[in-house]
Amino acid sequence: MSVTTTVLFQRPQQEIATLIRDRLNRSVATRIVAGFATPGGLAEIGAPIRANPGSLETFVIGASTYPGFQALDNLLAAGVPMDRLCVHLGFSAPSGTPKNPVVRYHPMLHSKVYYMELPGSRVCVFIGSHNVTAFALGGSNGEASVLIEGDVDAPEFAAVRGHIDEAQRQATPYSPAMKEGFSWWFKEYVEGLKAEIRMPTDWVTVRTILAFSHVQGGRGPKTGETIYFEIPAGIEQIESLKTEVHLFLYDTLPADPISAIAAASTASRRYTCQTIGVENGQGNREVSVDWVIDSSWALTPVPSATFRPSTLFGMQQVRAKVVNTSLSSYEYAFERERAGWDPAYSEVDVIDVSESSLSDDVARHEVRGYRQINTWRLVTSLEPRSGSQLETDQKALNRATPESGAFILVSLRRRRSGGKQGG
Structure with missing residues (x-):
């Protein structure tokens, strides 16, 4: 047997x-x-x-x-x-609902x-x-x-x-x-x-600054205190819209921004802040703030409440005030909503069915209503549909996406996780 x-x-x-x-x-x-x-x-x-x-x-x-x-x-x-x-x-x-x-x-x-x-x-x-x-x-x-x-x-x-x-x-x-x-x-x-x-339809189109940092010492910011950090110059609609800043503090900063976003709900402390000032270029030579996020993404206190920044070329200064020492859970998106996506095709991985053994036209073409397909190509990725509108400040925004490696990001849309949506 x-x-x-x-x-x-x-x-x-x-x-x-x-x-x-x-x-x-x-x-x-x-x-x-x-x-x-x-x-x-x-x-x-x-x-x-x-x-x-x-x-x-x-x-x-x-x-x-x-x-x-x-x-x-x-x-x-x-x-x-x-x-x-x-x-x-x-x-x-039985579903228990009359519609279905x-x-x-x-x-x-x-x-x-x-x-x-x-x-x-x-x-x-x-x-x-x-x-x-x-x-x-x-x-x-x-x-x-x-x-x-x-x-x-x-x-x-x-x-x-x-x-x-x-x-x-x-x-x-x-x-x-x-x-x-x-x-x-x-x-x-x-x-x-x-x-x-269940593709979500409850995204709110609003810019949000996400700041991922690790705290030096035991104390964190209090309501009413101000925080200084820098983002790429040229990002618009920050001060005029009183943009929210969502601050996430970790005991140990995750390895990269994508990991930080994934671990946002487990951050040791989370804050809701609001921008109170943005300065392009060199901006202020001296600012009155209580905390600074430095180039190593550490949040450090400013004992004298006076900070003299050394703003790098291509960056702009942002000051934000803590309005709440808690923060709702959100999902963030870093691109505008897309009408669709276009596939990118491989030139190497190809299926040629022109010599197929299928016995009739119905067998050869499973999907009706399309022209005759003799060659199928592997889809290697999906890209935003051609003609999708970009932000006017897209180049600057690209420097504040998770892929940029920065831990201070700007999202264009957000939605509350697992609940009804608000701003």
Whole structure:
């Protein structure tokens, strides 16, 4: 009862349809369980099944589109008995709300198992991430799978058959009369998934200075005391808008600004401050302040309350008053709100499907309404959509973003974390 296992494949984008079709052509008993199926995927593996419809003993899918269910009808027309096709509707629950009385985004069947019994009491089974779609089987998606082969009596295959039996037991029989209902149920799932994306819409467009510092000694600022620091020259809308300064004090300053932002809620002390003065260039040669954030980002007291700054070229002086020794939790954004993002494409990682084995036009083009796509390129990053408006002082703002390495930053938007929004 020896069993061998082959890992498929080192590269995630690898065509697997040829291997499955080869086994299907020799299979005397086929059982398939998949989370999702499309017309293209069914076209990839449909020919061997249509040639020997009686060999398909079980076909359970978790979801499909209306055209996908129409493709199941083609299997019925080819002679596959209807009781061998099943749809797993997942688990759900009453939502308790009248608008959507049933929870739409819910646990679904995601198994991907292609089990085939071959002549000579041999079995092969593909187990992995490949749904019955052209993108998955044809090598466009990034997928992973293992091929297990051996004697039909091996305990591993008994466990696989048990999994298939249970998936089939939980599923409901397919009927052409129900394909509209099954498609509607999947649409509800997708709509529920959209709601779970929850991109926040409660950003407040307001500039906020974030100052991350570590304190020297035990005492920290008190309400009414003033703090001096410097930011890049040319940043506008600071003094005129009475910009808030959110000061975060750490016992030990995090390694970089991005880490400081991530750890903002754990800062030992947090303060709400407000700008009371901004001076471009050399500005004041002497200022009356109680605290200074120096070039090492340390917050130090000014015993005499008089400080003589040595402002570096390209910097401007800021004074802020502590108005509260506490601070609400915020999420900060350092760019304007974007209408969209454009992908950046790799010139090296390319999938060429011009010579694809997909059997018809429907199979080759999973996404309808687009021109014929023969080449897919790896998306390496997302960039703000071309034409998105920049701030007039964007160059200066770039020197006060987390990527700049500075611990005094200027955010353009903010939102309260986990609660109703205010300024």
